[in-house]
Amino acid sequence: MSEQLGTLEELPQDYRDAMGEAGVSPLWPMMRNVLPHGAPNPKTQSGYWNFERLRPLLLRAGELTPVEKAERRVLVLGDPGRGPGAMQATASLYIGMQLLLPGETAPAHKHTPSAVRVMVEGKGAFTVVDGERLPMEEGDLVLTPGGEWHDHGHDGDEPVIWLDVLDLPLFVYLEGSYAEEGELQAQRNRPDASAVEYLSAGLAPSRTRKAAVRRYPMARYPWARTEAALRELARYEGEEPVEMDYINPETGDDVLPTMGFTAMMLEAGQTSRPPKRSESAIFHVVKGRGHSVIDGKRVEWGPKDTFSAPVFAEIDHVADEESFLIRAHDRPLQEKLGYSEERPR
Numbered sequence: 001m002s003e004q005l006g007t008l009e010e011l012p013q014d015y016r017d018a019m020g021e022a023g024v025s026p027l028w029p030m031m032r033n034v035l036p037h038g039a040p041n042p043k044t045q046s047g048y049w050n051f052e053r054l055r056p057l058l059l060r061a062g063e064l065t066p067v068e069k070a071e072r073r074v075l076v077l078g079d080p081g082r083g084p085g086a087m088q089a090t091a092s093l094y095i096g097m098q099l100l101l102p103g104e105t106a107p108a109h110k111h112t113p114s115a116v117r118v119m120v121e122g123k124g125a126f127t128v129v130d131g132e133r134l135p136m137e138e139g140d141l142v143l144t145p146g147g148e149w150h151d152h153g154h155d156g157d158e159p160v161i162w163l164d165v166l167d168l169p170l171f172v173y174l175e176g177s178y179a180e181e182g183e184l185q186a187q188r189n190r191p192d193a194s195a196v197e198y199l200s201a202g203l204a205p206s207r208t209r210k211a212a213v214r215r216y217p218m219a220r221y222p223w224a225r226t227e228a229a230l231r232e233l234a235r236y237e238g239e240e241p242v243e244m245d246y247i248n249p250e251t252g253d254d255v256l257p258t259m260g261f262t263a264m265m266l267e268a269g270q271t272s273r274p275p276k277r278s279e280s281a282i283f284h285v286v287k288g289r290g291h292s293v294i295d296g297k298r299v300e301w302g303p304k305d306t307f308s309a310p311v312f313a314e315i316d317h318v319a320d321e322e323s324f325l326i327r328a329h330d331r332p333l334q335e336k337l338g339y340s341e342e343r344p345r
């Protein structure tokens, strides 16, 4: 049943002209482009961004462009498959490295796409989301869900860098991407919910107060706890590398509607060989060294490096030393669309 479909060139020119004038075109010459057999044919290619190379470029952006002129001082990590200037790393995921200098403020805004920050370097920065002050320490995951006011500030004395992960490409594709600007938010005088309501896994404020539960109840996932949890799991389940999902502590769901996050630990010498998955992925090295082979492309990674994988990629990770990776993916979106899939290797 894999007969060659007819081409545009086979059709008489007068017919092609008439179709064009009528605002129509034949499906059959395009059919295999939009519906390839067996598996998608991604435009996305695996990318790799070495932190030591990005860092001086970011610091120079700090000298060249004041934050007032940038709103967000970010270098975008573009998909090699889409070429220079690509505003996305995969079909659904945007990533960028953001620099905030001591004393600077990135003004309050809210927008339709959701963002997650993975803290990369430096002390003293914080994000305020709907009045909740979220300290940002290395390895922390900080959520700014779509529609929520957020601004960033910096009380420390060294440059701070973090990785932004957004579902921006989806919103651009849907022609639904827009922002509103606002005033810097008043900060509630209390620690964030990870240190109060959700200090302890398995405990949540009494359900009798359920009416007050926020849709995104916990916006900060402190790295110290993530690493401790991975280490304990690895002690007892550690034949294979261990991986844990970041979840909404009230619902157990992925942290955001479109994006999911995991933290992985590989011990020195360990290899991870996940099934081929329908989701695309971003990997960020919190610490450690090793290499990955993604669709045949070898990536040597070290601390704070970032790399990406297209849908259905063949991925092998090999750790040379004890390593911690955060993985961002778009499976929550795919599950909602009803087609999330894994294939054995």
Ligand code: 1HN
Residues within 6 Å of the ligand: 072, 074, 096, 098, 106, 111, 115, 150, 152, 164, 166, 168
């Ligand atoms: C955004 O709001 C931030 O708030 C960073 O830090 C990067 C990229 C595109 C659109 C919005 C931020 C962004 C962004």
